[in-house]
Amino acid sequence: MTCLHRKDLGLLALRTAVGGVLFAHGAQKLFGWFGGPGPEGTAQAMEHMGFLPGDRNARAAGLGEAGGGALLVLGLATPAAGAVVAGTMAGAISVHAPAGFFAQGGGYEYPALLGACGVALGVAGAGRYSVDAALGHALARPWVGALAFAASALGAAVVVARRQDEVRRREARAADEAARENGTGLS
Numbered sequence: 001m002t003c004l005h006r007k008d009l010g011l012l013a014l015r016t017a018v019g020g021v022l023f024a025h026g027a028q029k030l031f032g033w034f035g036g037p038g039p040e041g042t043a044q045a046m047e048h049m050g051f052l053p054g055d056r057n058a059r060a061a062g063l064g065e066a067g068g069g070a071l072l073v074l075g076l077a078t079p080a081a082g083a084v085v086a087g088t089m090a091g092a093i094s095v096h097a098p099a100g101f102f103a104q105g106g107g108y109e110y111p112a113l114l115g116a117c118g119v120a121l122g123v124a125g126a127g128r129y130s131v132d133a134a135l136g137h138a139l140a141r142p143w144v145g146a147l148a149f150a151a152s153a154l155g156a157a158v159v160v161a162r163r164q165d166e167v168r169r170r171e172a173r174a175a176d177e178a179a180r181e182n183g184t185g186l187s
Contacts, residue, residue, distance in 0.1 A: 019072030026066025064088030075130020079145025082122020089115030
């Protein structure tokens with residue numbers, strides 16, 4: 001009789017739950033599935049949030065969520081999948097951070113949890129009930145994880161910094177316009 005390993009079953013359950021949620025969110029963005037806005041609506045929302053250009057950022061977010069989620073569910077290239085999820089969630093955290101921590105008030109609690117799960121799974125690996133295990137962990141080598149996390153962190157830092165710059169420019173323009181309307185601006 002085959003012995004089921006609790007840790008590996010736990011990793012399977014976590015991968016399936018987190019990956020499934022991420023896949024669904026990405027599919028909303030990419031395809032409009034599950035009541036999502038689809039690519040056009042997501043692009044508009046991304047532009048509104050300061051991610052320019054909106055269409056490219058919408059595709060990146062959708063692919064990061066759907067692709068990273070699908071890879072986690074399968075347990076395939078798990079270090080890279082975890083890194084992609086963490087980087088994608090860093091962008092979402094940047095949007096929600098001004099509202100504080102708790103999701104109830106619009107905060108970053110939810111994307112932080114998903115990102116932390118991505119990090120944990122990327123570091124821990126997929127376990128024996130995974131495609132990675134079936135492939136002899138060929139796509140889950142430690143150097144793959146280190147490279148993927150470094151690239152993801154760099155990419156997330158660039159995307160978040162560009163968004164913050166755009167948000168600051170918009171706030172400055174709005175303050176200038178308000179000052180002109182009130183007659184307190186310099187002419």
